[in-house]
Amino acid sequence: MDPADALALLMSPAGRVDPYPTYERLRAHGPVVQAGPVFYAVTGYAEADAILRDARFGVMDDGLRDQFMPGWRESPAVLSISRSMLRTNPPDHSRMRRLAAGAFTPRRIAAMRGVVEAQADALVDAMLAGGRGGAPVDFMAEFAYPLPVGVICALLGVPAADRPLFRRWATDLTGVLEPEITMDELAVADRGAAELRAYFTELVAARRRAPADDLTTALVQAHDGGDRLTGDELLANLIVLLVAGFETTTNLLGNGLVALLDHPRAAATLREHPEFAPAYVDELLRYDSPVQLTSRMSTAPSTYGGVDLPAESWVIVMLGAANRDPRRYPEPGRFDPWRPQIHPLSFGAGPHYCLGAALARLEAQVAVPLLLRRLPELAVAGTPERRVRLTLRGYATLPVTPGREAAPVTVAGTPPGAAGPTP
Template sequence: MDPADALALLMSPEGRLDPYPTYERLRAHGPVVQAGPVFYVVTGYAEADAVLRDARFGVTDDVVRDQLMPGWRESPAVLSISRSMLRTNPPDHSRMRRLVAGAFTPRRIAAMRDVVRAQADGLVDGMLAPEGPVDFMAAFAYPLPVGVICALLGVPAADRPLFRRWATDLTGVLEPEITADELAVADRGAAELRSYFTELVAARRRAPADDLTTALVQAHDGGDRLSGDELLANLIVLLVAGFETTTNLLGNGLVALLDHPRAAAALRDRPDLAPAYVDELLRYDSPVQLTSRMSTAPSRYGDVDLPPESWAIVLLGAANRDPRRYPDPARFDPWRAQSAPLSFGAGPHYCLGAALARLEAQVAFPLLLRRLPGLAVAGRPERRVRLTLRGHATLPVRVGRQAAPVTVPGTRPGAAGPTP
């Protein structure tokens, strides 16, 4: 299969549901391959990492959006994404990122471990209440990360159930191809989110609080450091990115663990192994499968020349299975000597919340396996027909018996386990 046909297959519903065979078809042509007049596909780990760090590549800017999608400013979804740090280049990207970074310092993330543990324990209690199968995505994988990011933003707990549909609708705009009907759905979600955060911003102006929303409102009101559109756009992206990736990590990761019972048993007995496990789960079935960059100057990767104004489609999921870096890459192996997957990207746009997502998963998986030793998939999980954000729409599980509470040596009750 030639690269153009393989790329077309990847964008199809069949290719999106299981992209890994298509990645290998593309990889057979080399780590970087031309797949269209201006499209280059990157499947190699080293090449993907280098492109994401290369200052000659940037994300889509307004000039390009005007060429590709006239009238994009009328789309609430495209406007919300384009005015956030997700889709801006330096110096605007650097300015916005600095304003938010204080909420994600290593010390602040580490201090959230007990909070995450308490929320996860409560969600497991809820999974034990109903009879019959439970949808893991609705019962645990969504509410855990949305609760954490909403606490950071200062979103009231009663409002949190609203966001799943709005975010699911909006994130359709992150896919490499989108139909007019799908854009209309994304616009609906974006409009709901913009309306919600407009009201929250007004509330924080009246009554400031110790949360990230208040900090960003004060940055906006204090001068020209953050425009009104940027304020709303970044609040929306922080919320959506703050749980979408982690929700998919929890769902994809649980399926992988239940498919590998010996590895799951080892993590149940040794929660201190969680950091290595989470890195391997991120590598094995990445919650974010691709990103893209546009070149601003000539570059050469391997034996391929990329001219200015060409697009590099960086397949993170393929790079995470590059056999030049990961021997036997299709095998789940949490004892790999090196991992460092590219699931959170690299370079200036490296995911700001990566440490928080890792913390949530490092707490959640050992806790689930210890408290629910009989946990098993019950029925057929339903994948979302998405490529950029890979995850499950539903994941029915049978809870099984509950284990007695366990205090792990070296921890106090309620802690998440020893720090490796």
């Protein structure tokens, strides 16, 4: 199969639901392949990592959007993404990223562990209540979505009562991140973006009236204090911080749970040794990445993987394929948290490395061992449904039966209930 046909297959519904066989068809042609006059696909780990760090490559700017998508300024979805740090280049990207970075310092992230633990415990309680008598519950709706959305909304200062609104709006909006999108799909994305823009317009107004100790207030004050953030940038970055703050982690939790339930011995080890969670989470990110690809445009000629990339080349960096490059990870299709030096590209690399990567890792490092410990009988019930998306890979529904909760372990001589669950 030539590269163009492989990419066409990758964009099809079947290719999106399971992209890994198609990645290997592309990889057979080399770590970097040409699939069109100025269109290239990258499946090699070393090449993907280097391109993401190479200053000669940037995200699509307004001039290129004008060329490839005339009228894009009339699309709320494209406008919301393009005016955020996600789709801007330096110096604008650096300016916007600095304004939000204070909410994601290592100290602040570490301080959120207790909050994440409390929320995860409460969600497990709800799963147990919903799964009484062997009834299935949807893990995505009952745990994988509400945990990260609760965390990012707390950072942004979004009221808890409003959090259920965002899943559909975000699902609609993120269709615009796909490498190909129909006009009907763009209309759905625009609908989600319009809802999110309206919501954050109201929240911004509320924070002007009554400032709070949250990220929304900080960004509003940056906008109102001068020229550090335009009105479009303010709304766009609030939307992207919200959506990126839970979409990746939601998919990580769903993909990761299925992977662990498919590997019961590995799950049993993590259940007994939660201190191994960092290595497990990195391997889950590598094994079935919640973000499968990103794109870059070149501003100057370069050569990668023995292929010459002229200026103005459009490069699809296939993160999911790079994470399974056998040159970097022997037996890449095998789940193995004991691999040496697991450094997945799931959060990207270089200037656009995901701002909330440490927070996403923390949430998974807390949640996954907690689920395994409290719900040792947790099992998939029925057939999970994958979202027909390539960029953001995850489940639409994941029915599970929680089973019985693990009995609390007490220390000898301690009254039952006093010691609490073991770590």
